[in-house]
Amino acid sequence: xxxxxxxxxxxxxxxxxxxxxxxxxxxxxxxxxxxxxxxxxxxxxxxxxxxxxxxxxxxxxxxxxxxxxxxxxxxxxxxxxxxxxxxxxxxxxxxxxxxxxxxxxxxxxxxxxxxxxxxxxxxxxxxxxxxxxxxxxxxxxxxxxxxxxxxxxxxxxxxxxxxxxxxxxxxxxxxxxxxx
Amino acid sequence: xxxxxxxxxxxxxxxxxxxxxxxxxxxxxxxxxxxxxxxxxxxxxxxxxxxxxxxxxxxxxxxxxxxxxxxxxxxxxxxxxxxxxxxxxxxxxxxxxxxxxxxxxxxxxxxxxxxxxxxxxxxxxxxxxxxxxxxxxxxxxxxxxxxxxxxxxxxxxxxxxxxxxxxxxxxxxxxxxxxxxx
Numbered sequence: 067x068x069x070x071x072x073x074x075x076x077x078x079x080x081x082x083x084x085x086x087x088x089x090x091x092x093x094x095x096x097x098x099x100x101x102x103x104x105x106x107x108x109x110x111x112x113x114x115x116x117x118x119x120x121x122x123x124x125x126x127x128x129x130x131x132x133x134x135x136x137x138x139x140x141x142x143x144x145x146x147x148x149x150x151x152x153x154x155x156x157x158x159x160x161x162x163x164x165x166x167x168x169x170x171x172x173x174x175x176x177x178x179x180x181x182x183x184x185x186x187x188x189x190x191x192x193x194x195x196x197x198x199x200x201x202x203x204x205x206x207x208x209x210x211x212x213x214x215x216x217x218x219x220x221x222x223x224x225x226x227x228x229x230x231x232x233x234x235x236x237x238x239x240x241x242x243x244x245x246x
Numbered sequence: 247x248x249x250x251x252x253x254x255x256x257x258x259x260x261x262x263x264x265x266x267x268x269x270x271x272x273x274x275x276x277x278x279x280x281x282x283x284x285x286x287x288x289x290x291x292x293x294x295x296x297x298x299x300x301x302x303x304x305x306x307x308x309x310x311x312x313x314x315x316x317x318x319x320x321x322x323x324x325x326x327x328x329x330x331x332x333x334x335x336x337x338x339x340x341x342x343x344x345x346x347x348x349x350x351x352x353x354x355x356x357x358x359x360x361x362x363x364x365x366x367x368x369x370x371x372x373x374x375x376x377x378x379x380x381x382x383x384x385x386x387x388x389x390x391x392x393x394x395x396x397x398x399x400x401x402x403x404x405x406x407x408x409x410x411x412x413x414x415x416x417x418x419x420x421x422x423x424x425x426x427x428x
Contacts, residue, residue: 097278131317206335220356220357
């Protein structure tokens with residue numbers, strides 16, 4: 067039996083076969099591996115996003131903690147930041163003394179490379195030790211971080227007490243309250 | 247004049263079968279290429295997103311690290327401030343307590359407060375009053391106590407009382423007060 071296939075049909079069949087092969091090869095060799103890769107990348111991206119959220123949450127928690135610390139310790143931070151001013155100190159504390167004179171500040175030391183310590187000598191006249199106690203209370207609430215240091219001398223001077231003492235002023239060497 | 251009974255068929259290069267084939271494969275190939283283009287675009291977007299995420303993570307890490315440094319510094323400032331405040335308060339209480347020690351009958355002319363000691367200058371009617379009313383409490387506070395007396399013309403005695411305490415004990419006292427307050 068003779069099968070009679072026309073030339074045109076043969077071309078048609080050949081082209082169909084070629085295109086079908088191309089489609090199959092393209093699908094299996096290119097598209098499917100690429101699809102797999104896409105799925106893996108999608109999972110990887112989800113994982114990376116989860117990681118990013120974790121870091122964002124941690125960052126946000128740290129930021130809240132920093133803000134809380136900054137607001138809770140505002141007075142301390144400001145006191146460590148403020149430059150000592152002898153005139154302002156005298157003006158602020160003159161109520162506790164009949165007379166008060168403060169020497170120039172002298173740099174003496176650094177604490178852990180983060181705090182500079184200055185020394186200021188003070189001489190004053192007080193009517194009673196009570197004024198000195200009030201001054202010690204006020205120093206802790208003042209504009210500067212001041213530690214009253216030894217030696218402290220009290221000497222009778224007519225009806226007054228002449229007191230002389232050393233103050234150590236602490237100043238932060240770097241910034242602690244710059245925000246995010 | 248007609249030579250055929252049927253109408254002549256228009257002959258084209260692309261037969262209807264071939265047209266059908268092209269349309270079918272055309273659509274198939276278009277879908278395949280579109281899918282491939284979609285995957286390539288997603289791949290490109292993925293790289294971009296990953297790069298963005300990596301950059302954000304690095305930025306967040308740096309920011310968090312900066313904030314942690316600030317937190318550590320504020321905590322250090324707070325600790326130092328508490329220590330200073332406590333030392334000032336302890337100093338106030340110490341001075342107050344020391345002046346309270348001095349009885350009415352003894353008059354002080356000068357007091358020197360040192361880091362590890364105390365020097366009192368004053369006058370007392372006699373040695374006994376000094377020994378019972380001032381030296382006894384001073385002895386209970388300080389480890390070493392020395393006193394010198396100088397007679398005055400009115401029969402009273404001028405005294406210089408020098409008292410010292412061990413350094414370690416001062417530090418311990420400050421540390422204990424600080425711990426209690428914290």
